[in-house]
Amino acid sequence: MEYYLQLVINGLVVGSIYALVALGFVVIYKATKVVNFAQGELVMVGAYACFSLTVEMQLPFLLSFLLTLGFSVVLGLAIERLVLRPMIGEPIISVIMVTIGLSSILKSLVQVFWGTQIQVYPQVLPQEPYFIMGVPVAPVYIAAFVLSALLFAVFSAFFKYSRLGVAMRATALDQCAAASMGIGIKSIFALSWCIAAVVSSVGGVILGNINGINSQLGHLGLKVFPAVILGGLDSLLGAALGGIVIGVLENVCDGAAKQFLGLGGFKEVAAFIVLVIILMVKPYGFFGTKQIERV
Numbered sequence: 001m002e003y004y005l006q007l008v009i010n011g012l013v014v015g016s017i018y019a020l021v022a023l024g025f026v027v028i029y030k031a032t033k034v035v036n037f038a039q040g041e042l043v044m045v046g047a048y049a050c051f052s053l054t055v056e057m058q059l060p061f062l063l064s065f066l067l068t069l070g071f072s073v074v075l076g077l078a079i080e081r082l083v084l085r086p087m088i089g090e091p092i093i094s095v096i097m098v099t100i101g102l103s104s105i106l107k108s109l110v111q112v113f114w115g116t117q118i119q120v121y122p123q124v125l126p127q128e129p130y131f132i133m134g135v136p137v138a139p140v141y142i143a144a145f146v147l148s149a150l151l152f153a154v155f156s157a158f159f160k161y162s163r164l165g166v167a168m169r170a171t172a173l174d175q176c177a178a179a180s181m182g183i184g185i186k187s188i189f190a191l192s193w194c195i196a197a198v199v200s201s202v203g204g205v206i207l208g209n210i211n212g213i214n215s216q217l218g219h220l221g222l223k224v225f226p227a228v229i230l231g232g233l234d235s236l237l238g239a240a241l242g243g244i245v246i247g248v249l250e251n252v253c254d255g256a257a258k259q260f261l262g263l264g265g266f267k268e269v270a271a272f273i274v275l276v277i278i279l280m281v282k283p284y285g286f287f288g289t290k291q292i293e294r295v
Contacts, residue, residue: 015247
């Protein structure tokens, strides 16, 4: 029993990070109707930026973290202005292909500047574990879950109560109507990319403190995609629940496969099995808009 409780706790931590990355997917899709396949690479770039500031420039971790958030805002603005804005009005499949190309460029740049070896963050939190229902949990896991939940609550409140958040929701609902009411559509697009870059960087920094980082971290975007589809591509609540469910599911399935079948690596495929089932049964997810578009 303790074994599975440990798997669930680990799954909650991983799932909360998935939820953050899924939030980036949803924000961009809601505002621009574009599925950003470079989301995982934004996680990777943010993680490496914080690592570089902390280890190579010897800055305090908290200062490095804040500077990384600022860097993410600039990166999001640059991507939207230089790469995505020229694609306005082009077929959606062309825009999606651009995001795939962007993911390759970002991954190549990371390998050029930092190489392919695993890099380890310096220890920030104490290692003495806390005990939850008798199961030892490292402080970094607890901090990761709390930070992810806090950020999700902040962004949920932002979209629900702030003028900018309401403007983004209006743009997502009907871009032409929003523009006719005086909402700056291009500014909303830019803000969407900034938010996506910031939440992805936070997820990357959290993962860096848990497992270290390497140039394969960008694959996280594909692992999070089943969570986005499960919750609904245009639902913030769905992103949160989808991330948690997929995180717990892949950890528990992986643990059960090891225990009963002696199989390792089931974690890597469990989420995609769920993805196939979701697409066959409920392609718009639990909370997504009931609309299917073939591209």
